[in-house]
Amino acid sequence: MRKLISEELCIPWNEVHLQRTSKGKPFLANNLLSINSNFNFNVSHQGDYAVLAAEPELQVGIDIMKTDLPGSSSIPNFFHIMKRQFTETEWDVIKSMSNEWMQLAMFYRHWALKESFLKAIGVGIGFNLQRIEFNVSPLQLEIGKVYKETKMLLDGEKEEEWTFEETRLDEHHHVAVALGKQEGFVQKDSDVHSMEPNQLQFTILTFEDLVASGIPVTPEDSAYWDNFCSKQEGPMRQSSHLR
């Protein structure tokens, strides 16, 4: 977030003031020129990636989901437990896929779409997920391409003001980016519908790339670092090795 903000808005790395809304969504608290007043961003981390999307004008939310076997139950049982997260129509699409693994991938694709919208509006948990329904299109996504055909219904009405960009980063990771109008703002020159189709939008950055231009925001503390390095890696979930 710091790298993005310092590069895009020319704010020195160590002068970037990040705060969170009461629901936990990080935002930039620096005083901005009016030209940048709608600038916003969102991050998601799951599986093997952390992803970030940012927008000069539209409201943005991002979510990444890794298709992983459920830890302690079969896929049909997992779907049964998750029944209320999706509408009947969404379940019909999920279950229409030809095998359980593809059903799971479609499940996580829908999940990423719902989360991306919830994260764009910043509501966190507690939103009635039955109010939003996705009509996904196309059913198959090629790895690395960006798709914008999927539509959302809110309370049964098609939401034309929101666009959803979907990408499969690799075999297992789906990313959804929700883009909508910020309340009370007049759209200027960037128009979400005018982007080139299939424009490749994610750039892979290594940890070194991320921190190369970093400036410490607190005095360096070698004891803190030694303590961090002495911690064990988190235990791996067994299920992630099954496929």
Ligand SMILES: CC(C)(COP(=O)(O)OP(=O)(O)OC[C@H]1O[C@@H](n2cnc3c(N)ncnc32)[C@H](O)[C@@H]1OP(=O)(O)O)[C@@H](O)C(=O)NCCC(=O)NCCS
């Ligand atoms: C934070 C939340 C919005 C999403 O969490 P998540 O999907 O588990 O995690 P992600 O990796 O995608 O996103 C986490 C990041 O989103 C950002 N974030 C935190 N709260 C947020 C909010 N209210 N709105 C938008 N972004 C938020 C933060 O940057 C956070 O990373 P950080 O904690 O390292 O700073 C959380 O409120 C949540 O779990 N919502 C679940 C809602 C639900 O029921 N979804 C079911 C969909 S089918």
